[in-house]
Amino acid sequence: xxxxxxxTHSRAHRDPECLLCQALERARDRGLRQTAALEDVLRMLxxxxxxxxxxxxxxxxxxxxxxxxxxxxxxxxxxxxLGIIRRLGLHDRAAYYTMIFPGEHNDYLVCTECGRIDRLxxxxxxxxxxxxxxxxxxxxxxYHELMFFGVCPKCA
Amino acid sequence: xxxxxxxTHSRAHRDPECLLCQALERARDRGLRQTAALEDVLRMLxxxxxxxxxxxxxxxxxxxxxxxxxxxxxxxxxxxxLGIIRRLGLHDRAAYYTMIFPGEHNDYLVCTECGRIDRLxxxxxxxxxxxxxxxxxxxxxxYHELMFFGVCPKCA
DNA sequence: ATACATGCAAACATTTTGCTTTGGC
DNA sequence: GCCAAAGCAAAATGTTTGCATGTAT
Numbered sequence: 001x002x003x004x005x006x007x008t009h010s011r012a013h014r015d016p017e018c019l020l021c022q023a024l025e026r027a028r029d030r031g032l033r034q035t036a037a038l039e040d041v042l043r044m045l046x047x048x049x050x051x052x053x054x055x056x057x058x059x060x061x062x063x064x065x066x067x068x069x070x071x072x073x074x075x076x077x078x079x080x081x082l083g084i085i086r087r088l089g090l091h092d093r094a095a096y097y098t099m100i101f102p103g104e105h106n107d108y109l110v111c112t113e114c115g116r117i118d119r120l121x122x123x124x125x126x127x128x129x130x131x132x133x134x135x136x137x138x139x140x141x142x143y144h145e146l147m148f149f150g151v152c153p154k155c156a
Numbered sequence: 157x158x159x160x161x162x163x164t165h166s167r168a169h170r171d172p173e174c175l176l177c178q179a180l181e182r183a184r185d186r187g188l189r190q191t192a193a194l195e196d197v198l199r200m201l202x203x204x205x206x207x208x209x210x211x212x213x214x215x216x217x218x219x220x221x222x223x224x225x226x227x228x229x230x231x232x233x234x235x236x237x238l239g240i241i242r243r244l245g246l247h248d249r250a251a252y253y254t255m256i257f258p259g260e261h262n263d264y265l266v267c268t269e270c271g272r273i274d275r276l277x278x279x280x281x282x283x284x285x286x287x288x289x290x291x292x293x294x295x296x297x298x299y300h301e302l303m304f305f306g307v308c309p310k311c312a
Numbered sequence: 313a314t315a316c317a318t319g320c321a322a323a324c325a326t327t328t329t330g331c332t333t334t335g336g337c
Numbered sequence: 338g339c340c341a342a343a344g345c346a347a348a349a350t351g352t353t354t355g356c357a358t359g360t361a362t
Contacts, residue, residue: 033316033361054351068319073352075317089245089303093327094351109293120289125281126302133276137265139306146282146302147245150295189336189341210326224344229327231342249352250326 019046023084023099030082040065041075042099050108050117051088051096088145090117107146113155120148175202179240179255186238196221197231198255206264206273207244207252244301246273263302269311276304 023042028034044057044065057065058072065072076097079085088096090110096117098106105127109118126144134142179198184190200213200221214220214228221228232253235241244252246266252273254262261283265274282300290298 031316035317035361037318070320070353071318077353087247089247091243091245109289109295111295112297118293122285122289125285129278129281130304133265133278133304134306137274137304137306138309139265139267139304140312141268142304142306144302144304146300148286148289148293148295148298148300150290150293150298153294156296187341191336191342193343226328226345227343233328 019101026084027079027082030084032078032082037065037067037071038075040067041072041079045085045097045099048098050119051090051098053092053094053096055094057097086143090147091115091149107148109148109150111152111155112149113151116152116154175257182240183235183238186240188234188238193221193223193227194231196223197228197235201241201253201255204254206275207246207254209248209250209252211250213253239297242299246303247271247305263304265304265306267308267311268305269307272308272310 020039020043023046024034024039027038027042032038041057045052048056054069054073054076057076058067058069067075076085076087080087080097084100085097086100088098088108090096090108091112092115105124107120107122107124109120110116124146126146130142130144133139176195176199179202180190180195183194183198188194197213201208204212210225210229210232213232214223214225223231232241232243236243236253240256241253242256244254244264246252246264247268248271261280263276263278263280265276266272280302282302286298286300289295
């Protein structure tokens with residue numbers, strides 16, 4: 001990992017197996033059946049340093065779960081509805097997915113040329129603003145996404 | 157406009173014709189030819205209270221310019237490359253486009269159920285963070301997007 | 313045993329490109 | 338007149354659904 005890429009992997013300090021168990025438990029609690037495909041999808045998302053697309057999860061050359069695209073699609077959709085993962089609107093045509101770790105919030109730096117995604121190790125200054133907006137707007141289940149876009153050194 | 161929707165339309169305080177002229181001038185300066193389609197696209201983006209999709213610009217029943225979808229697509233792409241408009245990665249499948257008005261920055265509040273988009277009249281607390289990231293990351297042409305997502309009162 | 317999950321294939325929506333013609337400069 | 342822009346149509350990309358079968362509970 002280059003200096004430019006460096007960011008805190010707070011999740012790396014935890015036991016990934018434990019994280020997987022926790023995630024599975026949450027999913028089961030909310031009505032999903034514990035299948036091999038579900039386990040594969042959650043494991044990939046937990047281990048990924050940055051958000052993944054449907055294609056990443058379903059058909060990456062090595063990481064691929066053997067699960068069908070449609071199956072993965074439906075799992076991702078359900079997991080998002082259940083609040084276990086989050087869908088991000090990055091600039092690609094494809095949607096990106098990432099685990100929600102309670103108490104952890106991530107912001108991203110994205111290259112508009114090559115699509116490279118860095119996770120940012122920053123103190124997000126938006127939290128109190130979010131509370132204010134929640135109150136004023138009457139929106140529920142409020143969260144935010146903060147993304148920085150630009151041209152990375154390699155593409156410049 | 158309801159209280160919940162209220163936001164400052166700073167652009168509403170300006171002369172829209174003047175804005176169009178300015179935008180056309182910028183486009184011409186950067187090498188585009190002054191055509192009817194270009195004028196239509198810029199006018200729609202300038203007058204729109206929120207970002208528009210390609211479909212919005214090309215084939216909305218009433219607002220539509222008569223220009224072909226492909227033409228509009230290529231115009232939007234060029235305008236974005238030239239830094240005259242910005243492409244937003246909202247959560248819809250479609251990309252959204254909005255004018256860049258120098259010195260003006262907008263954040264958005266989006267309903268994850270119905271897709272409704274509100275522009276937020278807030279003091280964005282991210283500017284100085286952006287400067288810091290620009291320095292550390294060596295990314296150029298850096299900008300940010302801040303979006304709030306949630307379920308609007310109507311959908312709740 | 314039942315209802316949910318899966319795989320395969322097909323339908324969709326949106327973006328992107330090729331090629332010929334038109335029109336701004 | 339030349340080269341960029343427009344129009345039409347087709348290809349590409351990524352998402353979503355229908356339906357028959359398998360499997361967790």
